Amino acid sequence: MGLVARSLEENGLSTVVLTMVPEYNREIGIPRVAAIEYPFGRIVGEVNDAVGQRQVLLSVLSVLENAESPGEVVHLPFTWHEEPKETKWHPPEISPIVKLYLDEIKKAGAEARS
Amino acid sequence: MTDENKVVNGFCFLPPSLSAWIKSTIPKDEFQGEIPWTPLKKPLAETTFSLMTSAGINMNDDPPFDMAKEKREPMWGDPSYRRIPITATQTDIDVNHLHVNTGYIKKDINVVLPVNRFQEFEADGTIGALAPIAYSYYGYQMDPAVLINETMPQVVADMKAEGVEAVLLTPT
Numbered sequence: 194m195g196l197v198a199r200s201l202e203e204n205g206l207s208t209v210v211l212t213m214v215p216e217y218n219r220e221i222g223i224p225r226v227a228a229i230e231y232p233f234g235r236i237v238g239e240v241n242d243a244v245g246q247r248q249v250l251l252s253v254l255s256v257l258e259n260a261e262s263p264g265e266v267v268h269l270p271f272t273w274h275e276e277p278k279e280t281k282w283h284p285p286e287i288s289p290i291v292k293l294y295l296d297e298i299k300k301a302g303a304e305a306r307s
Numbered sequence: 308m309t310d311e312n313k314v315v316n317g318f319c320f321l322p323p324s325l326s327a328w329i330k331s332t333i334p335k336d337e338f339q340g341e342i343p344w345t346p347l348k349k350p351l352a353e354t355t356f357s358l359m360t361s362a363g364i365n366m367n368d369d370p371p372f373d374m375a376k377e378k379r380e381p382m383w384g385d386p387s388y389r390r391i392p393i394t395a396t397q398t399d400i401d402v403n404h405l406h407v408n409t410g411y412i413k414k415d416i417n418v419v420l421p422v423n424r425f426q427e428f429e430a431d432g433t434i435g436a437l438a439p440i441a442y443s444y445y446g447y448q449m450d451p452a453v454l455i456n457e458t459m460p461q462v463v464a465d466m467k468a469e470g471v472e473a474v475l476l477t478p479t
Contacts, residue, residue, distance in 0.1 A: 194361055194478045196451050197444070200459040202343035206466060207354075207473040214317030214478075216330075222338035224345075228315040234362075234407040234479050237424075240415040246424050250475075254433070257473060258351055263342035270309040277320045281408060288405045289381035290449075291325065301331055302324025 195221030209257040211236055211249075215266050226266040227256040231273050232280035239274065347473060353435045357471040358393075359462070361446025362412055362419040362479045363404040365389045372403045372445045384447035386454040388462055391441045393422040406447055407479045419477050438469040446479050 195217060198208040202224045212218075213236055215228035229236060229249065238246035249271060256267045273280065291298065318326040347354065363372045363385075372385040391400065400416060402409040411418050425437040442462055448454050466474070 194446065194476055196455050197359065197361075197459065198474075198476055199343050200455055201463065201466075201474055201476075202345045204463040204467075205345050206463070206471060207345045207347045208476055209473075210476045210478075212317075212478055213315070213320070215315055216317045216333050219334045219336065219338055222340055222342040224342055228317070230313065230315045230319060232320045234404075234409065235411050235418040236477055236479070237418050237421050240411050240418055243417070243424065243427075246417055246421055247427070250421055250424050250428070251433070253475060254351055254428075257347060257475075263344040264338065268313050268315045270311045270313045272308045272310055272313065274308070280320055282320060284405055284407055284409075286405070288447075289378050290447075293381045294328070298324050298328040301328035302322075305323065305327035 195223040198223050207257065209253055209260075211253050215268070218264070218266055222264055224263045225256055225260040227253045227269055228266055229269045229271055231271065232277070233282040235282070349435070349472070351434050352432055355436045355438055355470050355472050356425060356434050357438045357441060357466055357469065357474050358420055358422060358425060358477070359442040359444070359474055360420045360477045360479070361444055362402060362477075363409070363445045364391055364400050364402050364412065364416065364420060364443040366391060366395060366399055367401055371401055374403050374405055377405060377447070382449045384449065385445045386448060386451075386458055388442055388444045388458050390465070391420065391422070391443050393426060393437055393439060393441055395422070404445070404479055419479055421475075421477075438466070438471045440465065440469055442466075
């Protein structure tokens with residue numbers, strides 16, 4: 194997403210990226226970022242919650258309007274209404290890359306716990 | 308609910324092992340390179356917007372993003388894009404993505420591609436206009452070369468032809 198934003202900006206289009214993983218900004222350098230702690234697959238808000246979606250999007254537009262220099266990350270104040278474990282964002286099947294790297298992922302988890 | 312001092316933890320929804328693995332791939336320090344920058348030229352209320360998501364949405368009469376090839380080749384992700392008219396309804400679209408639950412998007416496209424909300428913003432004067440086409444690609448790109456070098460020039464040309472000045476990007 195960061196590379197796509199960069200490509201648009203290089204071609205004269207202003208962008209704002211809404212993201213749930215602002216840490217990726219350390220890898221790529223994204224022009225304008227609004228970070229939100231909402232689950233994967235529902236970054237704008239809950240299904241059919243027009244009022245909530247609208248609040249989030251107005252905040253994002255404000256980031257676009259007020260950002261003064263490239264690389265700015267604004268953390269939005271919204272909190273999701275469910276506990277992370279209850280969000281059911283996972284795909285029905287384990288993704289191909291996670292399947293491929295499952296041993297390494299388990300190892301990284303074990304190292305982080307130790 | 309809001310928390311004015313919120314600092315977003317991008318890993319809070321991920322299982323601990325997957326978080327640890329992804330964290331090991333991201334630099335610990337801030338990005339130091341150049342970042343491209345196109346200042347907003349006009350107030351929001353005079354600016355023409357488009358929306359672009361990595362959610363893997365396609366119109367039913369267009370080909371879906373290729374999930375079968377990714378299942379065979381897990382490091383590959385479909386690098387193409389789809390044009391989504393902002394008038395598309397829930398029954399006009401399909402969603403394919405192997406890394407998230409697509410069920411919510413199939414119920415309400417606005418959870419990742421807020422076409423209805425931005426039409427309301429145009430109607431109430433918050434923005435100047437929403438261009439007629441929104442854009443969708445597939446957000447799993449381990450090698451982004453084709454997406455950036457071949458797909459994006461087409462997207463940029465389409466957007467410019469449609470008078471777009473600013474773009475909201477939303478991941479899955």
